[in-house]
Amino acid sequence: xxxxxxxxxxxxxxxxxxxxxxxxxxxxxxxxxxxxxxxxxxxxxxxxxxxxxxxxxxxxxxxxxxxxxxxxxxxxxxxxxxxxxxxxxxxxxxxxxxxxxxxxxxxxxxxxxxxxxxxxxxxxxxxxxxxxxxxxxxxxxxxxxxxxxxxxxxxxxxxxxxxxxxxx
Numbered sequence: 001x002x003x004x005x006x007x008x009x010x011x012x013x014x015x016x017x018x019x020x021x022x023x024x025x026x027x028x029x030x031x032x033x034x035x036x037x038x039x040x041x042x043x044x045x046x047x048x049x050x051x052x053x054x055x056x057x058x059x060x061x062x063x064x065x066x067x068x069x070x071x072x073x074x075x076x077x078x079x080x081x082x083x084x085x086x087x088x089x090x091x092x093x094x095x096x097x098x099x100x101x102x103x104x105x106x107x108x109x110x111x112x113x114x115x116x117x118x119x120x121x122x123x124x125x126x127x128x129x130x131x132x133x134x135x136x137x138x139x140x141x142x143x144x145x146x147x148x149x150x151x152x153x154x155x156x157x158x159x160x161x162x163x164x165x166x167x168x
Contacts, residue, residue: 004104005031010112015084017062021116022084023109024066031105032097040083042096049096054089058082087113 013027025043029036043050058066063081085093087110094106 004101005108007108007112007115010109011116014112014116017058017066017084018056020084020086021113022086023090025083025085026078028085028090028093028109031109032093032099032102034097036078039093039097043083043093046096049092050085050089053086054092055083055085058084 010031013023013031014021015024016022025039026036029039032039043055058081060081066082090106090109090113094103
């Protein structure tokens, strides 16, 4: 399968904001090879396709935090906080941006979201299995520790000294 954009490039641009996996408008515009303002204009012409669970605008505070995480300059740049698109919002972009590249990039982005879900699911399964093993072995080790405690706590019988007792 030949991709125009490496999967790692897309996956690095998927962020967790407000408890959702999202991509920012500037990253999407870069992948689609359009200007951010062109992407936003297309979205605003079709706002009814982008409910709040598909797209939301970051607050000023979220935007500042994001800038500080990426250590970007405060000079120049945007005049408004970026928009974040959920997986469904990215899928909806394919109906708004109709170029061949947009379609191809959207397919790759959807695959990246699926891979991320698979990784998260796999991680959850491994965590659950580890917890099961810990419970199982905790029970087994409990028996061992109980046996050790009994050995340690068993009162020692007085021992008779070996050898002859001298007269004082």
